[in-house]
Amino acid sequence: MLRQLPDDFSALVLGASGGIGHAVLKALLDSRKPKRIIAVSRHAPGLEDSRLECLALDITTQEGQDTLAAHLKDAPLHLIFNAIGMLHDGNAGIAPEKRFEDLDFDALARLFHVNAATPVMLFKTLKGSLLGKHPIIFASLSARVGSIEDNGLGGWYAYRASKAAHNMFLKTAAIELKRLNRQAIVLCLHPGTTDTDLSQPFQARVPEGKLFTASFVAEHLLDVMDRRTPDDSGSFWDWAGEPIVW
Numbered sequence: 001m002l003r004q005l006p007d008d009f010s011a012l013v014l015g016a017s018g019g020i021g022h023a024v025l026k027a028l029l030d031s032r033k034p035k036r037i038i039a040v041s042r043h044a045p046g047l048e049d050s051r052l053e054c055l056a057l058d059i060t061t062q063e064g065q066d067t068l069a070a071h072l073k074d075a076p077l078h079l080i081f082n083a084i085g086m087l088h089d090g091n092a093g094i095a096p097e098k099r100f101e102d103l104d105f106d107a108l109a110r111l112f113h114v115n116a117a118t119p120v121m122l123f124k125t126l127k128g129s130l131l132g133k134h135p136i137i138f139a140s141l142s143a144r145v146g147s148i149e150d151n152g153l154g155g156w157y158a159y160r161a162s163k164a165a166h167n168m169f170l171k172t173a174a175i176e177l178k179r180l181n182r183q184a185i186v187l188c189l190h191p192g193t194t195d196t197d198l199s200q201p202f203q204a205r206v207p208e209g210k211l212f213t214a215s216f217v218a219e220h221l222l223d224v225m226d227r228r229t230p231d232d233s234g235s236f237w238d239w240a241g242e243p244i245v246w
C-alpha cells in the first residue's frame with residue numbers, strides 16, 4: 001500500500017464518518033503499514049484500533065481547524081485524505097440547481113465553503129506537519145463535474161463551480177508546497193459515482209454497473225495514489241487511474 005510512504009507512516013483522514021472517508025479509513029486500518037491514523041469527523045466513525053485517534057470536530061470551522069492543529073503539534077504527516085464534501089442538504093433546502101431560478105446566495109456560499117475553502121485551509125492549518133523532507137500524499141476528493149472542459153450538461157452550478165474552485169486551490173497549493181517539501185504529491189481525485197448519502201437522491205439515473213460501493217472506490221483510489229510521484233503533484237485523476245482535464 002502507498003509504496004512512496006514509509007512503513008509506520010502517519011495518516012489523517014478528514015470526513016471519516018462519510019461513505020468514502022469511512023471506507024478509506026477501514027482500508028488503512030486493514031493494512032499494517034500505517035502506525036498512526038487520525039480520523040476527523042463530526043460524528044464518530046465507530047471503529048476501534050490502537051493506532052486510531054478519533055477527533056470529533058467540524059473541520060469546516062476555524063475552531064475545528066485550530067483544534068486539529070493543537071492535536072497534531074506539527075508532527076509529520078505522510079497521508080492526508082480529505083473526503084469532505086456536500087451536494088445537497090435537505091434540512092437547509094439545498095439541492096443541485098437545474099435552472100437560473102434555483103440559484104441562491106446562501107447555497108452557493110455554503111457549497112464553496114465546504115467543498116473549496118475547507119480543503120485549502122488545511123494547507124495553512126497543517127503547514128508544520130507538511131514541511132520537511134518526508135514523502136507526502138495530500139489527496140482531496142473532487143468530482144468530474146468540476147471539470148470545466150468536461151461540462152457538457154450544465155446544471156448543478158454550486159457543486160460544479162465549488163469543485164472547480166477546489167481544483168484551482170489544490171493546484172495552487174501544490175505549487176507552494178513543492179517549495180516546502182519536494183516529495184509532496186497533491187492530488188484531486190474523482191471517486192466515480194459511489195453509493196453514499198451524497199449520491200443517494202440521484203442513484204436512479206445511474207446506469208447499471210456504474211454505481212460503486214465505497215470499499216471498491218477506496219481500494220481503487222489507494223491504487224491511483226500508489227502510482228503517483230512528486231512530478232504528478234497538482235493533477236486530477238479518476239478512480240480508474242485516468243487523468244481528468246481541468
Ligand SMILES: NC(=O)c1ccc[n+]([C@@H]2O[C@H](COP(=O)([O-])OP(=O)(O)OC[C@H]3O[C@@H](n4cnc5c(N)ncnc54)[C@H](OP(=O)(O)O)[C@@H]3O)[C@@H](O)[C@H]2O)c1
Pocket residue numbers: 014015016017018019020021041042043058059060083084085086087114141142143144190191192193194195196197198199
Ligand atoms: N458519492 C459520489 O458519487 C461522489 C461522486 C463524486 C465526488 N464525490 C465526492 O466525494 C466526497 C465524499 O463524498 P461521499 O460520497 O463519501 O459523501 P458522504 O457520505 O455524504 O460524506 C461526506 C462527508 O463530508 C462531510 N461533510 C459534509 N458536509 C459537511 C459540513 N457542512 N461540515 C462538515 N463536514 C461535512 C460529512 O461529514 P458528516 O459525516 O459529519 O456529515 C462526511 O464525512 C465528497 O467531496 C464528494 O463531493 C462523491
